[in-house]
Each structure stands twice: as structure tokens, then as C-alpha cells.
Amino acid sequence: MALSKNKFSGNQSDRSRKIRISKEPDERRQEIVETALEMFSEKGYENTTIQDIAERMNVSPGLCYRYFKSKTEIFAATSEYYAIQAVEQMRIPISQDIPAIEKLNLVINRMFDFSVNHHEFESRYNEGSSIRAILLDDVAYQWMTVMIPIIEQGMRENTFSCSNAPRTAQFLISGLIHTFHAEMPAENAKEYMKSFFDFTQDMLVRVLGIKVD
Known part of the structure; x- marks a missing residue:
């Protein structure tokens, strides 16, 4: 049944703002x-x-x-959502039939693209150690689900020289994520992220034992 306009005479716009859509x-x-x-x-x-x-x-x-x-509690839910969104961007190439080293490059590039596009959120979390810990734990957990299969594939292909994929992934991710956020400046976050990208590539080569031509 349609609402009669007569019922909304006078301060109609103020009243209409109070109407809530049930979700x-x-x-x-x-x-x-x-x-x-x-x-x-x-x-x-x-x-x-x-x-x-x-x-x-x-x-x-x-x-x-x-x-x-x-x-x-809201922040905890928000950080989990953020971490899942970040990993979904990285997860896309995992199913592709390509060598592990190519998957790794795709994942790292997409991760940094996502971070740059969300640098406002990323750069805020040097604020409090407990709050930052919530975010970093969520991001690290989600990133592990992506990195372990890639490292395992690289080990099978003999392109990665490591013996334990979960431990290697944890070492890499924990170190990179915590360093990334601990050093992030309040200003010029995008420039910092770009320089950190080069550092990450160097660390991956060293820790995974990737041979550089």
C-alpha cells in the first residue's frame, strides 16, 4: 500500500531520514x-x-x-575483512598452471598493489601495539594460506632451496609484515611501500635460495 503524502507534510525530509531499511x-x-x-x-x-x-x-x-x-571488536572484524580482501587479490594466480617462481612474482606484485591502493589504512597502524597486533596476525594468517602452496611447488620443481615450507613461509611473512608496519612512516607511505618492495624481493631470493641469472 502506498504511503499518503499528506502524512509527511511539514518537515518531510527530516522524517524521511529516520526511516530505516530492514536488512x-x-x-x-x-x-x-x-x-x-x-x-x-x-x-x-x-x-x-x-x-x-x-x-x-x-x-x-x-x-x-x-x-x-x-x-x-569492530576493529578485529575489520582487520580480518581487510586481510581476506588482500589475500583474495593474491590468490587469483595460485590455480594457474605456471612455475612457482612466476606465481611468487605475481603474488608479491599484487600484494604491494593492494597495499598501495589502501595505504591510508596501512599507514595508520603504528598507533597502538595491541591494535596493530590484531591487524598483523590476521594478515599473516591469510598470507600463509597463499605462500605455503607456492613454496611447496617450488620445492618440487627444485627452484626453491628450503626444506620446510610452513616454517619458511612463517619466517618470511612474520618478518616482512612486522618490519613493513614497524617502519612505515605516517607520511609518504606510497614511496616507502615501493622501496620496501625491492627489499622484499631480495629477502625472498635469499631465504628461498632462488638462483638469480
């Missing part, structure tokens, strides 16, 4: 996570409040609290 719980939760990612990228974790997130969504803060008990 499924999973959809609403995801909306909170994606909005929080925007806010954390723009303002940083410490300077973002749940009120800010709610206002960006045009909902009440109480709705956010239905899905998350605290801002820390």
Missing part, C-alpha cells in the same frame, strides 16, 4: 565492518568512535552494539 543481520554486520574500514582509514583507530561509524551509516550507535560489544 539481514549478516548484511548489516558487513555494512558496519566496511564503514569502519573507511573511518579507520580516514581518522585512525584512536580518533574514530562508534558514534562516527553510526553517523556515517545513518543509524543509531545502538545498532552497532547489537553486533559488536566494543570498538576493539
Whole structure:
């Protein structure tokens, strides 16, 4: 049944802003996570409040609290989402029938492209050790799922000289990710990422025992 315009006489625009579209719980939760990612990228974790997130969504803060008990919980969900998105960009070449060294190059290039495109979010997380740890743990876990199969393939092809793929992947990823974020400047993050890309390539050659022509 159509709504009568007469019922919205006077301050119609103000009233219309209060009308909420009903969404499924999973959809609403995801909306909170994606909005929080925007806010954390723009303002940083410490300077973002749940009120800010709610206002960006045009909902009440109480709705956010239905899905998350605290801002820390929101950040944890946001960092997991961010890490999954990053790895999905890297996972694309894994199924391709190409040598491991080519897969590795594709993955590293896509990882840095993703980081550069999201440098606002990446550069914020020198803020607090506990908050940064949440992000780095999620990114490291997701990246491991991509790197281990590539290293195992390289070992089978005798192009990588290492004996234990999971340990090698963990050593590489943990070291690179923590160094990457620990040294990232608040300004000129893109330039820093480009220089770190060269460092990463050198580390991969050394740790994986890749022969350079």
C-alpha cells in the first residue's frame, strides 16, 4: 500500500531520514565492518568512535552494539575483512598452471598493489601495539594460506632451496609484515611501500635460495 503524502507534510525530509531499511543481520554486520574500514582509514583507530561509524551509516550507535560489544571488536572484524580482501587479490594466480617462481612474482606484485591502493589504512597502524597486533596476525594468517602452496611447488620443481615450507613461509611473512608496519612512516607511505618492495624481493631470493641469472 502506498504511503499518503499528506502524512509527511511539514518537515518531510527530516522524517524521511529516520526511516530505516530492514536488512539481514549478516548484511548489516558487513555494512558496519566496511564503514569502519573507511573511518579507520580516514581518522585512525584512536580518533574514530562508534558514534562516527553510526553517523556515517545513518543509524543509531545502538545498532552497532547489537553486533559488536566494543570498538576493539569492530576493529578485529575489520582487520580480518581487510586481510581476506588482500589475500583474495593474491590468490587469483595460485590455480594457474605456471612455475612457482612466476606465481611468487605475481603474488608479491599484487600484494604491494593492494597495499598501495589502501595505504591510508596501512599507514595508520603504528598507533597502538595491541591494535596493530590484531591487524598483523590476521594478515599473516591469510598470507600463509597463499605462500605455503607456492613454496611447496617450488620445492618440487627444485627452484626453491628450503626444506620446510610452513616454517619458511612463517619466517618470511612474520618478518616482512612486522618490519613493513614497524617502519612505515605516517607520511609518504606510497614511496616507502615501493622501496620496501625491492627489499622484499631480495629477502625472498635469499631465504628461498632462488638462483638469480
